[in-house]
Amino acid sequence: MHKNNMTIKIGGEAGQGMDTSGAGFARALTRAGLHIFANQDFMSRIRGGYNFFQLRISDKPVYGPHDDVHLLLAFNQEAVDRHLHEIVPGGAIIHDVSVKVDPAALTTRQVHSFAFPFEAKSLEIGRPAGMDPKHAKQMLNTAALGVTAAITDFPFDRIAEVIRQNFGKKKGTAIADANLAIAQWAYDEARQYADQFDWKLVPLPDAQPQMIINGNQAIGLGAIAAGCKFISAYPMTPATSIIEFMTSQAKRFNLVTKQTEDELAAILFAIGAAQTGVRAMTATSGGGFSLMVEALGMAGMAETPLVVVDSQRPGPSTGMPTRTGQGDLLFVMHASQDEFPRIVIAPGGVESCYADTARAFNLAEKYQCPVLILTEGFQAFASRSVGIEEMPFEEFVIDRGKTLTEAEMNALTPGEYKRYAITADGISPRARQGHPNTTFTVTSDEHTEYGRIEDEDAANRIAQHEKRMRKIETMKQEMRMPEWYGPKNAPITLMGWGATRHAIREAIDILNADGIKANALHFIDIYPLDEARLEKELDKAQYLIDVEGNYTAQLAQVVRVYTGRAVDDKILKYNGRPFSGIEIANTVKVRTQHEAPRAKSSHNGHGGAPKRISRRKVQA
């Protein structure tokens, strides 16, 4: 028997409600003290098209998806056709009697198939409750959860509680009762199969409270905890749910959220608010960020603190809207004309989306520059059970850097304040426009210390440009080095950045468990990077394998430019799908010739064949 360690996949047509039922079940599990990781895969359509929701469950925290599926809830034929091969021996498919499953395939793969008259029963129970056939059929979700609880031995009252809560609040008791009835029916029908299914879900005795939070919500939470009061954005997948989430919380936290006419306006609203003294942000994906680039440079020139989120999706241009990738690193590092200080941070995981976004607001004000948060589609939508202690909202310390307090501004003589005073660290104390003693202008033109246009004088240009650029040296002292994971002095080091963090960590765990000593060096803070310190870290790596979601190994390029260190191999993926730990581990085994190449799926390219390197070299 396998206890509390399994993956459930729910597949069907968009609009069938897989995400809702999946989220409901996830809630029941986390209340029972179990940990979950949930990710979704969907097409850029409102109705129709194929979607799936995947739920990984464990008694320990889980940070990423697993390739093996133990239970498939197939809501249409396509779900069976797509995912049958992912189900492990002994696993099962739950489906309606109308869905056909090839018995030969089941036998070969040793997979069970449990069929139920879900649709007929939905109509039978739904009609008397006043539901039209379309809505009645959606109860298929609830029924499937009843079956899941039955065959995994998960207590029925745990899911009944969630069903009552989900439907009772919004839709009234008749609907809630109908859903409870179908769940009970499904549970009773399926109990007979429980002894054929080996994976069990058992509530933990000392369940701690957990929240279920996805990457975009975590970014919004980081912003709120850090005192961000203003977000302006234009809808663009996969960033949209950041402003949506913050809007859902606007009344609770007294926030201004603004959907603007385009991304140009989105960043400019935020700059206007930030310049006036409020902590402000915008969020978009690569295409929208392209429109923001001119204003980004203005924030750099005018030294307006600002946080900009780029939630990456594959491009170029419209690319693959609902998918994931890491193709924007070099773009955000260099976007806009000429040079100015900026900070690039790529959080990895929900906890990092929270903490590093919060930190970004301190950095933006401290260094009076744009801070770019690079996340990506996979991380935006994936959610995880998060312990209360992982996000200590109340404890975040707001540091406004050299921002003048009201008392400090009161003490000034009108006319003496210099917005762009030349300083040793490049940071000029910032005042609020609107205070009687600090009336000043700021300009996108080169300017004097007082913020007046001076676009001719060479000496002033040198003084101001050097002042701004000095901030980079000051920042470097604070920027964090990439973090190590795994055993020290390992012969293999995987290098990555951002959202691949937990997949790489899992790969390291798998490799070490399989006797291949390996560790990981992962970048969250990317730019500016302190070359001297980074070189020392890289010196600890022996055989360095770069793992990235783009074609040209952008991080490896950055590392080489700044430190001269070249990577020894690259695992690159650009099919729009996220990395999983097992996938990285298997690829590393092949590349380092610990294992022969497997027959791999044709659309899962990792950019290149196994390298001819001696096995001795990587085991040294």
Add this chain to the structure above:
Amino acid sequence: MIDTKVMPEFKLTPKSYEGEREVTWCPGCGDFGILNSVKQALAQLQIPPHQAYFISGIGCGSKLPDYLHANGYLGLHGRSLPMAQGAKLANHELKVIVTVGDGDAYGIGAGHFVHALRRNSDITMIVEDNKVYALTKGQYSPTSTKGWIASTTPDGAIEIEFNPVVMAIAGGATFVARTFSGDPKHMAQVFAKAIQHKGFALVDVLQSCVVYNLVNTVEWYRPRVYKLDDDASYNPHDYDAAMKKAHEWGDRIPIGVLYVEEGRPTYEDQVKALEQGPLVKQPLGGYSKATWDEFRASMM
């Protein structure tokens, strides 16, 4: 309007807004008159310099805030309006005034213009409309006459001209006016009314360019413009009459307040978070444990 705690007995005059900068406009430019009238209007309304926030773009007219003593953000070409609306949402105690040229406002910035009209943010937009791109040396602008000959339109501009006041009324602005740089007194009066108006106010200023627009000169305008104030029968609250007036152009050009809609709530009036005062004066973060507990419970 004046913050008496800050400036108890000081009376503001146009000189109070005088910047320390050397003005770089061409001698004879209509912008000088506009700058002076802006100062007159500010003094008339007794708005302290620190409570005025001038936001501009790029172009001759956009340099105006650099020559004033007041807060300013001299930003990007065509992008003043979104920045002004963001600033107003962050601190709605400020008098936010946008000063840009016709190319900036109606050309590159047209997308933002139509949305600002319907949003009714409490800001004033003064457009220094000389019907030409002057700083880039004479190309045609959205308000240039059809057939305008310039370096990029040697055979004459093919497009018909953009009518900003018609657009503004149609688009939902609650205050639409036109004035003329050859009449400083009129300009100051119209600016003051626009700044006082609660809601989005557009003032299109007919202005000469002594170098690149030798057609629409002060001498060309003077016999043509007539003041709406002189016509007792004209009612700027009448939408249809205003629309008709806004189309009038040629031998007779109306100046003054073309259209006013009173009482429509501003955008900021309707934003819940601002009920507790300007956002910038609200505490950053620091939410109570009870607030967070309530949030946490909602995510479990």
